Amino acid sequence: MVVENPSDSGIILRVKGPLEFKCELDNTDAPHVYKLISRTFEILRSQVKSDSCVLTLCDSPVIIWPNKKFHATPEEVTTNTICEDLQQWIQTDEPESTGKRSAKKKNKKSSAASVVKLQLMTEVTKPGPLSGLVLCRKVQNSHFVSTTLPMDCIVRASSSDTVKDVCDRLMEELTKQLDEMEKVTLQHIKGTTLLTPEPLHFLLPDPKGLVTVVYPAGMPDTQLEAKRQELHRHFELPDDRPYFRRANAYHFPNEPYRDGYLRNPHLVLTHPSLEDGKVYLVQGIYSYHHYMQDRMDDNGWGCAYRSLQTICSWFQQQGYVERCVPSHKEIQQALVDVGDKQTAFVGSRQWIGSIEVQAVLNQLLGVTSKIMFVSQGSELASKGRELANHFLTQGTPIMIGGGVLAHTILGVAWSETTGQIRYLILDPHYTGAEDLQLITDKGWCGWKGPEFWDQTAYYNLCLPQRPKVI
Template identity: 80%
Template sequence: MVVSDSQSTDTGTILRVRGPLEFKCLLETTDAPHMHKVISRTFEMLHTQVKSESCVLTVCDSPVFIWPNQSFNATPKDITPETSCEDLQQWIQTDEYEGTGKRSGKKKSKKTSSASVVNLRLMMEVTTKGGPLSAPVLSRTLKTSHFLSTTLQMDCAVHTNSRCMVKDAFERLSEALSHQLCEMEKVMLQQMKGTTPLVPEPLHFLLPEPKGLVTVVYPAGVPDSQLESQRKELHQQFELPDDQPFFRRANAFHFPNEPYKDGYLRNPHLVLTHPSLENGKVYLVQGIYSYHHYMQDHTDDNGWGCAYRSLQTICSWFQQQGYAERPVPTHKEIQQTLVDVGDKQKSFVGSRQWIGSIEVQVVLNQLLEVTSKIMFVSQGSELGSKGRELANHFLTEGTPIMIGGGVLAHTILGVSWSETTGQIRYLILDPHYTGAEDLQVITDKGWCGWKGPDFWDQTAYYNLCLPQRPKVI
């Protein structure tokens, strides 16, 4: 079920190989012992394929081909067994590549805290060297049989450090491919539905240090609610607490070079520089959230929807940490929920009425079964004294906080707080932004940024909704 790659993904290079393997087998009968025997035999043939000299791993968008099972054969010849994995990135072609066959003039980007990713394709040579060529022979046999056919989508990843050589890394990739086939075979044999085996689905998860990147094979199409026993086994195997959903599909690792398909920005605060406070410590939201703000989703909520957007950001956090499977609710769904629980009249649905922290608490409880604490602050000038409570929230719960006061709502993503001096800065995600999903504009203009105590209306009262993590596996 699982492959572990115990290095951190904060730095270094991740080599990720993906590609299809065709699974085809002919069944003379559909009794279980015979099916198991034939399926196992087919997997043996696939093992032979990935271990054969015909197996080729090619670096995507580059002229690099590597035969890992041929005592390390590679092209171009500049790539030797001692080449570092980092150097493979020099061969990846960019838009400026002119097809000269030389290394691409890839511009160096700013250093980030994430590992860089080299994507590879799994391929098989269909021609062989030497030997006489022969014409294909066709034969026709008439008999009743059953034919099983599917495509196994292989997906293996290994993390390498700056000292790792290509030869060693590709040996690890070859082993990972073989091991993943073993895990896929277990899933197919253990998850049979009548005469139909379920297709295996590999997923990657990033566990707390020092465990690193882990690959798990689940049966595709089986919901998380039916995989709790498998997740419990994984938690025991990796000595993880059983109150956080580390292995739900929504918590799968998102590779740094992959765009999100829904178009929302994730975690814009990660590019910001932390404020410098005397003896100050930074306490931040844990995990991934989406930035929701005015005018998204073809909805004109400018002037009234800021709390709805803050709530959507909070819901996205619970979804992307695996605590909730339902999509982020729309404004209308939020309004309907408040009507359903008796908090609002029917006329509220479709209106442009504001909501506040109490309504946010109600919706989270009703839609996601998430409880929240409410912090009441009689005037904005008192928020500066809430450093300890806010720091403790981000340390223990790590969820985004919705704060409403006057006619405005914001999302608090963290605090920088000095226990000795009492100084505090708030990391604010502002839902009042109306522009495009431009990270530079959003951070340069302060729509996501660190704010001082004077950011709040000093005389207005504020309610803060502090969502609590559910205790689930």
Template identity: 80%
Template sequence: MVFVDSHPSYTGTILRVRGPLELKCRLDSTEVSQIQKVISGTFETLRSQVKSESCVLTVCDSPVVIWPNKGVKATPDEITPDTLCEEIHQWIQTDEQESFGKKSGKKKSKKGSAVSVINLRLMMEVSRPGPLPAPILSKTVQKSHFLSTTLPMDCVVETSCNSTIKDACERLVEALAHQLCEMEKVTLQHMKGTSLLVPEPFHFLLPEPAGLVTVVYPAGVPDSQLETQRKELHQQFELPDDRPYFRRANAYHFPNEPYRDGYLRNPHLVLTHPTLDDGKVYLVQGIYSYHHYMQDRMDDNGWGCAYRSLQTICSWFQQQGYVERPVPTHREIQQALVDVGDKQPSFVGSRQWIGSIEVQAVLNQLLGVTSKIMFVSQGSELASKGRELANHFLTEGTPVMIGGGVLAHTILGVAWSETTGQIRYLILDPHYTGAEDLQVITDKGWCGWKGPDFWDQTAYYNLCLPQRPKMT
């Protein structure tokens, strides 16, 4: 069910190998024990294949081909078993390259990408050099049931700066064989008659020392029916049982893969923390999407900032695995306020502002999430709220919506000194109207650290502090 990569430091390179393996077997009996025996034998054959000389790993977007079980034979010839894994980067084709077959120089990582990933493709040789034997045909007349499915293999190992290709290949082959064992367990456990549920691997980045682990789940079985399995994993890795770590929404997102929805995630990660005397930084925990004006073909410029802050908060609960529902639209937010009796039906479709109290009500109505409200009679008092905000990010770790007057913002963290009282706020500004350009957003301060003077010193503010549900 789970495979732990034994090198979770993530300062080197992650090797990720993916590819389909065909699971095909003929069932001549309907007895459960016989079916299981045949399926187990087929999985054993697949494990033998990934350990055989026919197993081939190709580095994506490059001319590099590796035979991991042939003494780590590779092409081009310059690549040897003792070549360092990180040197493979120079063969990977970048968008800027005009020719495919020559060294390209290492990829330049985008701002904020701290992890280097090399993608490999799992393949199997189907032919051998030399003369082919004469074909032999045989015919058998027999009633049988034929099972066929594609196994989506997906294994990762992390390498250090001095790891060789030989070391990495040994670990990759071991990981592939182990994943087949876990897929076999899941397949047999969730079989119904002769119907198979495809086993799907998911990667999860856990707190140290566990690091990156891989769990196999049966496709089509919702998270709500896998609670027992998740609780066992929590016990195995000594994780608290009051927050999710192994829901599908918690799966690790590889930095070289774009998000399909187009929203930026965690733009604050590229920022440098402010330096305060005897100060500490307290940040949002986990992943959120940046929602701001003019997204989703919705012109809410001038009135939708609190809606966007609420969407950012909802995205956090979705991507931490607490809820499965999509981030609500403006109209769904308005309808929720009508449903709870806070607004009249005419509110739906309007351009009316909402504030922290409405955000609290929507979170409870749509997500079942409770929130605390912090009232500040004037902006100058926010500078004295360092302890409360630090404690929130330390214990709950959720984004905070702050509304005052006609403006709403999202607070993602604070830098606070208990001894001097100095404070800085990490602000995500929903008033941004441009494209999803991380460089512009961070350079222009749409996501950035702000001082106490950022707030209107005489205006009142209400802060909505969402609370984590207790669940696995």
């Protein structure tokens, strides 16, 4: 396991690459199988430590032989090159005239660590004359076990660390990861069937940072609870939050999400300044769901459905549930199943409110919610303590409905001494593309004052509660 903290400035070097695991078994006796599997892992460890092991800097011409007295190309990359200088070789759309690649430009200054990606490879061609081919034929009964090990290791580099020092640490971590993979493989082998070990990274609360754990691929989270309990004890974590479920795996900032939804657009916003004020925010990751997504024209009636989808995405991406975010029809069917609506409701364009959102969360996700009733919008300005406590203890998005409008509350800035309050609103009424700058510049995700609410309308707030599970 490796612990790093991506919230600190600096560089995280991440090396990924496949290692082919191939093992021929003469028989299926357990001691024989375990012995040969361990021997195969030892061969792979030797391969990682050998001169033929190669690291290539992704999107660049840089190639490093870390075990060959640190040999690298181009010649400008030497044992004294600092890690930060590697970034100048990474290819962008604007190559410099010097022949080196221009570094990736950052739109905004960030204190977060940048991630430098490397590919693990093996040099196949050996120096010297090529040998002639020799063919032989052997007839025997045996079991051939083959799989690909998805190596994935990370280390942190400070501004003064040299490339050689960090590559030495990377090779050490690759060896340790093979040790962990061997343990997982031997623990979960069934006859001659192997479950491929799978490394995952998890971001834990400060100061623990980023941790790498190896799980058997294909084994559901429900069968890994004992392992998660062990990890919670090791890192002294509470037993009421699922830090180590697969859905909680850390998403590196340089990797796009495949589903196309924006994640956590509020993170680019500046917090409001209130006298003696504190900011209380949603905890974790959610997707922004709004009108006209998923080839669904719900403009004018689907705002509460979209707010509910954002809430469901939060529970999915925190690892509390494995089911996908429900569609409008699935939401409607859930309300029919609990007896709240008639069958004709499915496929209709009827609105739903906070009470229906509460019922669907319970029916589809097994999540309970509290309902806050506000007789008129002017009273919301006095709810700072309750909302702050919710985000502090539960950290889930809140759905608020009033009149014919629904919104998602992602946080509050509140001053206990002056009573001033601002609400962080995610607006499901947006109909455009997934353009983060447009969404934040135009206030579709932004901080709003008490005047945002209709002062005379009544509001119901659905406050989802975290399940207490590992």
